[in-house]
Amino acid sequence: xxxxxxxxxxxxxxxxxxxxxxxxxxxxxxxxxxxxxxxxxxxxxxxxxxxxxxxxxxxxxxxxxxxxxxxxxxxxxxxxxxxxxxxxxxxxxxxxxxxxxxxxxxxxxxxxxxxxxxxxxxxxxxxxxxxxxxxxxxxxxxxxxxxxxxxxxxxxxxxxxxxxxxxxxxxxxxxxxxxxxxxxxxxxxxxxxxxxxxxxxxxxxxxxxxxxxxxxxxxxxxxxxxxxxxxxxxxxxxxxxxxxxxx
Numbered sequence: 001x002x003x004x005x006x007x008x009x010x011x012x013x014x015x016x017x018x019x020x021x022x023x024x025x026x027x028x029x030x031x032x033x034x035x036x037x038x039x040x041x042x043x044x045x046x047x048x049x050x051x052x053x054x055x056x057x058x059x060x061x062x063x064x065x066x067x068x069x070x071x072x073x074x075x076x077x078x079x080x081x082x083x084x085x086x087x088x089x090x091x092x093x094x095x096x097x098x099x100x101x102x103x104x105x106x107x108x109x110x111x112x113x114x115x116x117x118x119x120x121x122x123x124x125x126x127x128x129x130x131x132x133x134x135x136x137x138x139x140x141x142x143x144x145x146x147x148x149x150x151x152x153x154x155x156x157x158x159x160x161x162x163x164x165x166x167x168x169x170x171x172x173x174x175x176x177x178x179x180x181x182x183x184x185x186x187x188x189x190x191x192x193x194x195x196x197x198x199x200x201x202x203x204x205x206x207x208x209x210x211x212x213x214x215x216x217x218x219x220x221x222x223x224x225x226x227x228x229x230x231x232x233x234x235x236x237x238x239x240x241x242x243x244x245x246x247x
Contacts, residue, residue: 019135026132029125030232034225041118041218049111050211055204060105062186062196102183104176105203111210112172118217123165129228130158138238147238150231157227161220168213175206 044050052058137151179202185195228235 022128022132022135026129029129030225030228033125034221037121038218038221038225041214041221044114044118045211045214045218049114050214052207055207058105058107058203058207059200060103060107060203062102062183062199065190102187104179108203108206108210111207115210115213116169116172118214119165119168122217122220123162126158126162126165126224129224130155130162133158133235136236136238145238147234150234151238154228154231154235158224161224164216164220168216171209171213175202175209178202 133151133154137148137155179199182195182199182202185192186199189195
């Protein structure tokens with residue numbers, strides 16, 4: 001029995017240590033990391049890479065030549081060509097690109113590789129702060145719950161920011177998938193100019209989206225920092241009584 005009590009006390013001590021670590025880290029994030037990060041992102045928004053005036057500068061040429069027209073000398077050639085077109089339409093033949101691999105838009109890839117870590121950082125830091133606020137929520141009681149409602153609104157805001165940041169990662173993945181499908185269309189139908197123009201359009205759209213994402217990341221740090229600091233007393237001590245037991 002004594003050994004069980006010892007184990008129980010040891011677990012409680014370790015849990016309490018974990019809570020203290022979360023609390024210390026979260027308070028540092030709100031007080032120091034969030035304002036520092038919002039200033040970094042604000043500076044990022046002023047860099048030349050995010051202030052391209054002529055979007056032609058971020059275009060990437062698709063280096064796949066339009067094949068020379070084929071001249072048919074007899075009806076057998078025409079029949080062979082029709083058969084080949086049927087095979088290609090069915091997607092049963094893998095084409096070899098003479099130019100080798102068709103490259104991504106390297107300018108956008110470089111920008112994406114800078115933006116993605118910022119998205120992941122916001123998600124991770126929000127998760128830590130959310131855990132801290134949740135651990136501060138007292139047990140459910142009748143009355144005197146104004147401070148608790150502030151805690152719950154803070155948790156809801158942090159959860160919303162997490163969800164929006166995760167959607168930015170999904171957006172980047174969809175860009176790559178969409179562009180890859182269009183490039184494959186160009187390989188299959190090299191004479192159709194609209195596919196090439198569509199790639200240019202989605203590259204421009206992605207560039208604009210990435211700039212908006214960076215702006216939104218900065219704004220979310222500003223909002224969270226402001227919201228939590230304005231309500232820090234109620235978040236840390238939602239009820240006036242000092243006898244409130246925490247989860």
